[in-house]
Amino acid sequence: MTQERGFFVSPADVSAIRLRCATCGAATTIPIQKLSDERRIGLDVSRACPYCGIPSGINADTREFAELTDFSVLLGKIGETLEGRNLELSFQVECGEREAG
DSSP states (O other): OEEOOEEEEOGGGOOEEEEEOTTTOOEEEEEGGGGGOHHHHHHHHHSOOTTTOOOOSOOTTSHHHHHHHHHHHHHHHHHHHHTTSSOOOOEEEEOSOOEEO
């Protein structure tokens, strides 16, 4: 039997996102309230790391750039969009290692 550990997170519980350089580990945290600024998030996902200078690999005017910025803006608005509705949305987040037992 495999036991998985996880929990559900409501978009209203998300207070920030973190963008982390896969090369050096430097990170930028963006408060959820600032995600509605599409230009800001676009600059953050497409720029080179300010610490090590390695490009993110996400270039403006690409499908990946549009998807990341659209998702970030939507994440910033979805809690407000669902407020007062008879629908709850949450993300399942896995945590810890899987344990065989």
